[in-house]
Amino acid sequence: xxxxxxxxxxxxxxxxxxxxxxxxxxxxxxxxxxxxxxxxxxxxxxxxxxxxxxx
Amino acid sequence: xxxxxxxxxxxxxxxxxxxxxxxxxxxxxxxxxxxxxxxxxxxxxxxxxxxxxxxxxxxxxxxxxxxxxxxxxxxxxxxxxxxxxxxxxxxxxxxxxxxxxxxxxxxxxxxxxxxxxxxxxxxxxxxxxxxxxxxxxxxxxxxxxxxxxxxxxxxxxxxxxxxxxxxxxxxxxxxxxxxxxxxxxxxxxxxxxxxxxxxxxxxxxxxxxxxxxxxxxxxxxxxxxxxxxxxxxxxxxxxxxxxxxxxxxxxxxxxxxxxxxxxxxxxxxxxxxxxxxxxxxxxxxxxxxxxxxxxxxxxxxxxxxxxxxxxxxxxxxxxxxxxxxxxxxxxxxxxxxxxxxxxxxxxxxxxxxxxxxxxxxxxxxxxxxxxxxxxxxxxxxxxxxxxxxxxxxxxxxxxxxxxxxxxxxxxxxxxxxxxxxxxxxxxxxxxxxxxxxxxxxxxxxxxxxxxxxxxxxxxxxxxxxxxxxxxxxxxxxxxxxxxxxxxxxxxxxxxxxxxxxxxxxxxxxxxxxxxxxxxxxxxxxxxxxxxxxxxxxxxxxxxxxxxxxxxxxxxxxxxxxxxxxxxxxxxxxxxxxxxxxxxxxxxxxxxxxxxxxxxxxxxxxxxxxxxxxxxxxxxxxxxxxxxxxxxxxxxxxxxxxxxxxxxxxxxxxxxxxxxxxxxxxxxxxxxxxxxxxxxxxxxxxxxxxxxxxxxxxxxxxxxxxxxxxxxxxxxxxxxxxxxxxxxxxxxxxxxxxxxxxxxxxxxxxxxxxxxxxxxxxxxxxxxxxxxxxxxxxxxxxxxxxxxxxxxxxxxxxx
Numbered sequence: 001x002x003x004x005x006x007x008x009x010x011x012x013x014x015x016x017x018x019x020x021x022x023x024x025x026x027x028x029x030x031x032x033x034x035x036x037x038x039x040x041x042x043x044x045x046x047x048x049x050x051x052x053x054x055x
Numbered sequence: 056x057x058x059x060x061x062x063x064x065x066x067x068x069x070x071x072x073x074x075x076x077x078x079x080x081x082x083x084x085x086x087x088x089x090x091x092x093x094x095x096x097x098x099x100x101x102x103x104x105x106x107x108x109x110x111x112x113x114x115x116x117x118x119x120x121x122x123x124x125x126x127x128x129x130x131x132x133x134x135x136x137x138x139x140x141x142x143x144x145x146x147x148x149x150x151x152x153x154x155x156x157x158x159x160x161x162x163x164x165x166x167x168x169x170x171x172x173x174x175x176x177x178x179x180x181x182x183x184x185x186x187x188x189x190x191x192x193x194x195x196x197x198x199x200x201x202x203x204x205x206x207x208x209x210x211x212x213x214x215x216x217x218x219x220x221x222x223x224x225x226x227x228x229x230x231x232x233x234x235x236x237x238x239x240x241x242x243x244x245x246x247x248x249x250x251x252x253x254x255x256x257x258x259x260x261x262x263x264x265x266x267x268x269x270x271x272x273x274x275x276x277x278x279x280x281x282x283x284x285x286x287x288x289x290x291x292x293x294x295x296x297x298x299x300x301x302x303x304x305x306x307x308x309x310x311x312x313x314x315x316x317x318x319x320x321x322x323x324x325x326x327x328x329x330x331x332x333x334x335x336x337x338x339x340x341x342x343x344x345x346x347x348x349x350x351x352x353x354x355x356x357x358x359x360x361x362x363x364x365x366x367x368x369x370x371x372x373x374x375x376x377x378x379x380x381x382x383x384x385x386x387x388x389x390x391x392x393x394x395x396x397x398x399x400x401x402x403x404x405x406x407x408x409x410x411x412x413x414x415x416x417x418x419x420x421x422x423x424x425x426x427x428x429x430x431x432x433x434x435x436x437x438x439x440x441x442x443x444x445x446x447x448x449x450x451x452x453x454x455x456x457x458x459x460x461x462x463x464x465x466x467x468x469x470x471x472x473x474x475x476x477x478x479x480x481x482x483x484x485x486x487x488x489x490x491x492x493x494x495x496x497x498x499x500x501x502x503x504x505x506x507x508x509x510x511x512x513x514x515x516x517x518x519x520x521x522x523x524x525x526x527x528x529x530x531x532x533x534x535x536x537x538x539x540x541x542x543x544x545x546x547x548x549x550x551x552x553x554x555x556x557x558x559x560x561x562x563x564x565x566x567x568x569x570x571x572x573x574x575x576x577x578x579x580x581x582x583x584x585x586x587x588x589x590x591x592x593x594x595x596x597x598x599x600x601x602x603x604x605x606x607x608x609x610x611x612x613x614x615x616x617x618x619x620x621x622x623x624x625x626x627x628x629x630x631x632x633x634x635x636x637x638x639x640x641x642x643x644x645x646x647x648x649x650x651x652x653x654x655x656x657x658x659x660x661x662x663x664x665x666x667x668x669x670x671x672x673x674x675x676x677x678x679x680x681x682x683x684x685x686x687x688x689x690x691x692x693x694x695x696x697x698x699x700x701x702x703x704x705x706x707x708x709x710x711x712x713x714x715x716x717x718x719x720x721x722x723x724x725x726x727x728x729x730x731x732x733x734x735x736x737x738x739x740x741x742x743x744x745x746x747x748x749x750x751x752x753x754x755x756x757x758x759x760x761x762x763x764x765x766x767x768x769x770x771x772x773x774x775x776x777x778x779x780x781x782x783x784x785x786x787x788x789x790x791x792x793x794x795x796x797x798x799x800x801x802x803x804x805x806x807x808x809x810x811x812x813x814x815x816x817x818x819x820x821x822x823x824x825x826x827x828x829x830x831x832x833x834x835x836x837x838x839x840x841x842x843x844x845x846x847x848x849x850x851x852x853x
Binding site: 022031035 | 181229232263347
């Protein structure tokens with residue numbers, strides 16, 4: 001049971017860090033637009049062009 | 056018509072035969088043969104994308120997307136005018152543009168490529184949900200080339216004024232999200248400690264966990280739940296009952312009792328922090344979701360208001376020519392040139408030129424009016440046939456249109472706000488709970504003493520806390536609103552669904568709502584012994600090719616659909632004032648004019664009769680009518696089947712309205728209604744639905760219990776209405792009313808569940824059997840039952 005003295009504060013710390021990150025992201029507007037990011041994952045990247053290759 | 060763009064690709068498009076291939080740009084069906092595109096717009100954009108090396112667009116997941124209109128080279132230099140930029144780009148280097156026709160992932164890709172192809176642009180990004188692109192400049196850059204590029208790619212860009220209301224909404228959403236995040240984190244941690252405590256934790260750890268529970272609960276009680284306190288206080292101060300009041304009651308009592316019990320020996324277990332925290336989280340979460348859906352609907356209507364007003368061509372003495380100026384900068388006394396196809400920007404008097412104008416959006420009158428110098432014209436009317444110079448007499452709020460819009464605002468302000476269903480129930484509910492609480496307290500006080508009495512009463516308040524009740528209506532409506540939006544019906548607020556469900560009469564506009572809103576050829580009659588039919592058709596088409604008059608458009612589209620090849624351009628096309636056009640083809644005089652009996656247009660059943668003359672002899676007669684929409688008849692039947700009586704309320708003339716009423720079997724049809732008359736009808740009938748599109752409907756739409764604006768309507772109508780349909784047709788009204796009634800059914804079912812759970816919980820609490828563990832199980836159970844029942848949603852929309 002003694003291990004709880006160590007784990008409890010640690011897990012609470014983790015929780016607080018997670019909440020802090022969430023708050024920072026929310027206030028920065030990460031969740032303002034919920035539609036566009038869902039479509040952006042469908043976009044293909046640019047084909048990599050190697051030396052001497054033509055497309 | 057405008058100059059066709061010159062490209063190396065074929066500019067042919069469909070002639071109406073059976074479809075077998077897909078347009079190379081947008082994918083819509085196109086008849087087999089040489090044709091590769093469905094319209095000039097698609098072929099032009101295809102050419103531009105290939106010329107600029109952007110054919111990757113087609114490799115991305117492009118959905119069917121027709122360009123808004125044929126892209127025309129437009130003058131966007133007004134975007135960089137310092138006064139304009141101050142209003143529309145307050146940050147200095149960024150401007151928002153609403154893009155017509157932006158709808159898929161490929162559009163996002165295309166917009167983001169703009170900086171690579173246009174110098175001076177730092178970045179461009181598209182918000183898909185709003186169809187708004189944000190363009191950021193490099194130092195020294197200008198907006199005009201970016202707007203021109205977007206226009207070339209097939210999106211018509213409209214600069215949007217950055218609205219403080221939108222910024223406020225964003226900020227409010229972010230704060231809500233933070234509260235939800237805090238509530239969620241705290242709830243999860245509290246549940247963790249609670250499980251240990253329920254399992255029988257003893258000793259020093261029990262005290263530690265209890266202390267931690269209190270600490271972790273504090274952010275929820277003091278920060279996350281703050282909106283409930285504020286709204287409950289607001290309602291209480293106004294003397295009104297709201298669902299938030301019993302919620303706050305339960306929260307406050309539960310918190311106070313919990314804190315107290317921590318220090319009372321023997322009652323350490325009677326704390327409800329985990330249940331209360333979960334309650335706060337679920338309520339915040341459901342309200343956030345409902346608000347986001349609502350905002351999306353409102354945003355669409357608001358965007359229209361924030362867009363640049365159309366340009367007007369004002370005579371500028373120093374430049375000795377007509378200059379493009381945003382229409383809201385016009386003043387009385389200015390001289391404007393209004394070309395065929397444009398809309399009159401303000402009230403005025405014609406100084407030069409003759410034309411026919413259509414006031415359909417203002418008055419519902421479908422027949423165009425002839426104007427000549429000395430006649431007055433109204434803002435909002437469409438100029439059809441000839442360019443005219445107008446001296447402005449009344450602008451903005453002074454014009455007839457402005458006064459109609461003011462009527463709209465006044466009608467909207469006069470309407471009593473409807474109270475939400477849950478708020479109405481709140482009163483009776485709170486009373487019942489308070490009564491039960493008093494009884495419980497009294498009973499246990501005399502039976503076992505103060506502490507048991509307090510705790511059993513608190514248990515009662517916590518377990519009957521109306522989490523499920525507060526969620527039942529909003530979540531059910533949320534699901535319905537979202538599904539309706541997918542069907543193209545945008546409902547601005549949940550209360551509208553309640554009012555739709557109880558409506559008993561539907562007032563339908565005629566022009567543009569029940570009918571297509573444009574003339575179509577009903578029949579051709581060729582005189583025996585007259586000229587060759589195809590020669591006549593070709594001649595008519597050649598003469599009417601450049602007119603925007605409804606008759607001309609109907610004739611040319613009908614003749615084109617029959618596959619008649621175009622005639623060489625006629626010489627000397629002249630207008631027969633007020634009647635039609637004439638032209639010389641191969642030295643033979645052709646006339647196309649309205650048939651008249653003694654200067655009055657002949658009417659057959661509301662149809663317009665047009666005669667074609669060749670060298671003075673009538674060789675053909677055409678009957679044109681505004682055709683009924685295909686879905687009008689089934690929609691009217693559907694409305695009647697649901698117990699909603701359809702009534703026609705139109706600004707158009709009696710014969711046309713009677714004809715439509717007869718076909719649809721509608722007994723009550725009122726014609727020649729002015730906007731004021733429509734408003735009076737809407738205000739008198741308190742349970743009606745009004746469906747319309749033009750400015751003449753806007754005030755009535757604002758005043759009606761439920762106002763529905765139809766696709767293609769004026770901005771004023773879209774703003775004023777509670778519902779707007781993004782697809783043409785009246786059949787959606789039937790879908791909407793049915794969905795509203797089913798949603799109210801679901802809400803009643805949810806309330807039944809809530810009642811059962813609350814009753815069960817209350818019995819447990821009153822008899823003293825309720826433990827915090829039981830509460831922790833019962834409350835989420837009831838909430839999730841409601842959520843599942845609502846998520847299934849209206850059967851007709853599945």
